[in-house]
Amino acid sequence: MDFAKLINTRYSVRAYRPDAVEDEKLQQVLEAARLAPTAANRQPFQLIVIRTAGRQEELKRIYSRDWFVQPPLVIAICGIPAQAWTRSDGKSYVDVDAAIVMDHLILAATELGLGTCWIGAFDPHAAREVLGLPEGVEPIAFTPLGYPADEPRPKKRKPLAELVRYERW
Numbered sequence: 319m320d321f322a323k324l325i326n327t328r329y330s331v332r333a334y335r336p337d338a339v340e341d342e343k344l345q346q347v348l349e350a351a352r353l354a355p356t357a358a359n360r361q362p363f364q365l366i367v368i369r370t371a372g373r374q375e376e377l378k379r380i381y382s383r384d385w386f387v388q389p390p391l392v393i394a395i396c397g398i399p400a401q402a403w404t405r406s407d408g409k410s411y412v413d414v415d416a417a418i419v420m421d422h423l424i425l426a427a428t429e430l431g432l433g434t435c436w437i438g439a440f441d442p443h444a445a446r447e448v449l450g451l452p453e454g455v456e457p458i459a460f461t462p463l464g465y466p467a468d469e470p471r472p473k474k475r476k477p478l479a480e481l482v483r484y485e486r487w
């Protein structure tokens with residue numbers, strides 16, 4: 319799939335089939351995440367691959383929608399702020415790094431016919447407990463990973479004229 323088609327094909331999938339995700343596809347998706355650029359190449363993240371089978375109720379403490387646990391897999395990305403590059407004014411790039419990693423993963427999944435949905439509105443306290451996260455590790459985003467059972471909707475986006483300025487503000 320060429321890049322223009324890929325970014326048009328990806329959408330937030332909010333219904334999944336229970337079908338297994340082939341291990342080879344999971345590895346390809348994880349490899350795409352590994353290749354993501356990060357500030358100063360610090361790679362201050364850990365991905366957690368979570369099998370949903372038998373853990374649905376526990377995982378719904380993290381994000382309560384039924385579709386979150388419909389597919390066989392959920393992926394969490396956690397940041398490790400102490401490992402991340404920090405700008406001279408103190409701004410940490412850990413969230414930026416994690417977002418790029420997750421975007422690589424999500425676009426690779428799309429190319430393989432898999433559905434994903436960025437989840438930021440999760441309960442961080444529940445995520446810490448359910449995933450056993452140690453101090454210094456911050457859950458940043460989740461995505462279900464599996465075969466879609468819904469259809470893409472037309473994309474609603476602002477026109478470029480509302481999003482882009484040239485030369486200065």
Ligand SMILES: Cc1cc2nc3c(=O)[nH]c(=O)nc-3n(C[C@H](O)[C@H](O)[C@H](O)COP(=O)(O)O)c2cc1C
Pocket residue numbers: 328329330331435436437438439440473
């Ligand atoms: C950082 C981030 C967090 C998001 N969190 C959620 C979420 O918690 N629940 C949800 O259903 N969708 C979530 N979304 C999906 C957005 O609502 C969705 O990407 C946006 O409406 C555009 O739709 P599309 O992904 O189908 O193109 C999130 C997206 C991003 C980028």
